[in-house]
Amino acid sequence: QVQLQESGPGLVKPSQTLSLTCTVSGDSINSANYYWSWIRHHPGKGLEWIGYIYYSGSTHYNPSLKSRVNISIDTSKSQFSLKLTSLTAADTAMYYCATVDDYGDSVEYWGRGTLVTVPP
């Protein structure tokens, strides 16, 4: 069973860049079985898929965020990371890493999430 743990700053200033890391355990980050995703949940609003990276390094991003997002993978550390630039208060959310993909035909795992606040 895959375990995922998010880490990063809880408070980021407007216009700055958010950097979050997800540490993977329980299975290899090099496994072809998973897409490593970032998802966020705005307080009192909906969930939003940000993007994912495959073990090969190929990525796919939400078109609405594509210009500000970069997801990378470090197989030596069993980690994948999210960078989101030009932050505004609208980016305040709980950020989750998960093994969510487009297919939905296998078991998926989620981290506990980390709250990121961007003050107005």
Added chain:
Amino acid sequence: SYELGQPSSVSLSPGQTARITCSGDVLAKNYVRWFQQKPGQAPVLVIYKDTKRPPMIPERFSGSTSGTTATLTISGAQVEDEADYFCYSATDNNGGVVFGGGTKLTVL
């Protein structure tokens, strides 16, 4: 508005059957998944591939689909099943995933 529609809340007594619906055009072509989230805890997948139950998920959880509507059924709901439930599926627009707005299940 959300690309997948869910009722905002469902309430029932212990032992009753809970049915939570999820509707959206993408469900006609893509698998639906459901996760359960309790306050302060990680989301837990309870159904994938429309009807499949992950290991360790109780048999009282089941999923079904018909056209553009998916249903999560909890047969004989327990107090510990009280949580928020979200459906999600692939989107048809440039890939990716879309989510329902979530349903708060109250069992008391």
